[in-house]
Structure formats: C-alpha cells, structure tokens
Amino acid sequence: MSRFAISAAPIDTQALRRALESHGAGACVTFEGWVRDHHQGRAVRGLEYEAYAALAQAEGERVLAEACARFDLVAAACVHRTGTLALGDIAVWVGVSAGHRDAAFSACRYVIDEIKQRVPIWKRESYVDGDAGWIHPDRTPR
Amino acid sequence: MSRFAISAAPIDTQALRRALESHGAGACVTFEGWVRDHHQGRAVRGLEYEAYAALAQAEGERVLAEACARFDLVAAACVHRTGTLALGDIAVWVGVSAGHRDAAFSACRYVIDEIKQRVPIWKRESYVDGDAGWIHPDRTPR
Amino acid sequence: MKIDVLYFASLRDAAGVARERVDTGAADLGALYDELRARHGFALPADRLRAALDGEFAPWDAPLRDGAEVAFLPPVSGG
C-alpha cells in the first residue's frame, strides 16, 4: 500500500499514521518537515508552496513505488502541502511501516530526499524584513 | 529538552510529538516499535515487557543526552512500555526535532539502536502455539 | 502551431501569467524555451530547468505538436 497526495488543507498526520498499521509491521518511521523561522541566516515569516499538481502527483507516486521496490516495506505514504503556511506548520509528511527498523529508516529517508529533489513543488519564503522570493536551489537538475 | 520515560500505560504519541515542536526546528523524525505477529518464524500472540525501572530510567536519559551531544537537535524524547501488550501496540516511541533532517534521522536511529542494546528492559513473547519465553539476544554485552 | 505553456514560481512571476497560448514554429522544447525566454526576460538558463510535455518530464529535444501542453520547471524546493 502506498499513497501520495498534494494537499491544500492541513495534513492529518494521525489518519495517515493509522493507515500504515499492520500486525505484520514491527517498525514505523515518520518524517515531518516543519516551517522553520529561519533559512540561510534570514528570519522567515511564512511560506507559500505551489505545485505542478498533475506531474507532482505522478512523480510522488513514482518515488513511493521506488521505495516499496527497494526496501522491504509494509506501507508507505507521503503528503505535501500547497498554499500559505505559517511557522510551525507541517509542509510535508512521510511515513513508512516495515517488518524491521532498518528498512523503515532507509525508506523514509529515501522518500523525503527524492521528493525534495524531483517533485515539482516550489517554495516562496516571506521574510520578517518584508522581502520575499521563490527558492530555486542551485543544483544540477537530474 | 530531552525526556525519557518508562510507562505502564499506552503511549500518548500525540502529546510527545507536540512537546518536540519549536519554530527553530525544520525536521521531526519519529520511530515507533510495534508488537509484530511473528518473530524468527514463530507466530506471536502478545508480549510482556519488564524493566529494571531505576536503572532503565538512568540509562535511557543517558542515551538521550548522548544524542543531544552528538547531533544538532532541538528536542528528543523516548518512552518505553512495560506490562502486557497486544499485537499492534506501541512498545517504544522515539521522537526528535532538529533544524535539518540529517541530524533528525541520525539521532532518531541512534536513540533506538542504543535503547535496544543498553537499557535494562526484557521482552517475554507468547506464541500462538501456547509456548512463551523471555528473549535474551545472544550478543556480547557492552 | 499553438502550444499551451504553463509557468510556475519565478517563471510565472516573470511571465506575469500562469498559462498562455503561444503560436510558434519552434522545433523542440529547447527552441521554444529560448523563444519565450527572449520574450519574457527569464533569468534562468535552460540548463537549470526541466521541461515537461503533456504532463510528463521530457528531454529538451522532444518535438512539439499542435495543441501540446508544455511546462518549464525551475529548480524545485518542496519538502
């Protein structure tokens, strides 16, 4: 079982976590990305996320399918927010369950790393000084 | 902030997770150990955990303090159950928050690995076939 | 031929629209981006972008056809 979603509403982590449950699973690892009050030395006031929804959905599903193929998982899920977020809000949630913790940790890390590299979602940071801008990390596209 | 506890009651993961929150944190990783329906090929019916409470508390606190010293964390917590557990119950919960995900993943993994190696807590498995026994893994004590 | 072009993030801000229909003779995605970059003054060179054609990632030399939907994707920053 794997599920990816883009959500304009706050992420219901409890419901997502329950969907990972199975009596065959002994380990559950979750990752939450939170809106932090600073980025590269600047004081952040809030964020906005925009997605190319159709392609983000397809690419997010591919990432989860890859995780299920590479690691011995019971279930995996990921939800990414769009829209306006305040400090402390959950921007992204990843959860996996597995028989053993090695697979659970590795898969959870794999999913968030790939999501951040590949899924067409963009962050616009608003700073306390009134400035704002889209974040386009300077790395070679893959 | 770090907190370790031994609990005879079910673990309130939501309250523990909220206690990790901080506007300075951008990443939160949690690990849950669940009671699995099989172990080394045998069908498991349920578990019982027993702790040497005073020493488990001291050793658990040491593990969390080590994690805070080794990794750049905002907060860390761990709770381990004692008593009788059913399939699917949470046996142990570890949660950490940090500025960045590298530290959060590494610290969460460190805590659960050390807890399992060092903290004086013992598991007694009950099997579907009616047998039961204490689990004493055959590894060199450290 | 007519191509629907989607813009996101800083490209959307620079183009002033999230979507536009362009009439072009560009042979492939790369040529179309060059044309639109000149028109809108996009700061990002093609080698920092990925391109998508009809909802899937596509190489820069993918040929265009009338009615296609194209997106130029700045470096992503989700998560």
Added chain:
Amino acid sequence: MKIDVLYFASLRDAAGVARERVDTGAADLGALYDELRARHGFALPADRLRAALDGEFAPWDAPLRDGAEVAFLPPVSGG
C-alpha cells in the same frame, strides 16, 4: 554481610523470586553471581550478563558491602 539481590526476566523465573536477601562472604559481584548461579541453577553464564550495584552498572570485580543492592541483568530485549 547481607546483600539484596534483584532478579529479572529468565533469572527471576529460575530463582522463583524477584528479590531476595542473601547472607554471603563473596568478595565481589562475580563471586556472588557464581554462588547464586550454583544455588538456583541459572543457565546464563556471567559473560552474557551485566551486573548492577546500588542502581548503576558495575564491573564484575566491584567489591560488595553490607546492605548493598545488586542486580544481575540478562541480555536486554527492549524496543
């Protein structure tokens, strides 16, 4: 001297009690375990255990004193 000894998990099952007060002349934790292992028939050799003295881990050659609390800890299996 009198020593309070705590037993856990399989050692508790074998001893039949969770705690007992023993009167011993054992010089250190190792000698005390040997004595109690012979009495109760513990299956686990000392090299698979850790010992604790007054609530903290202690080496096998730690000396005993009257009134001490000692625990012999089988390989742990929490998590």
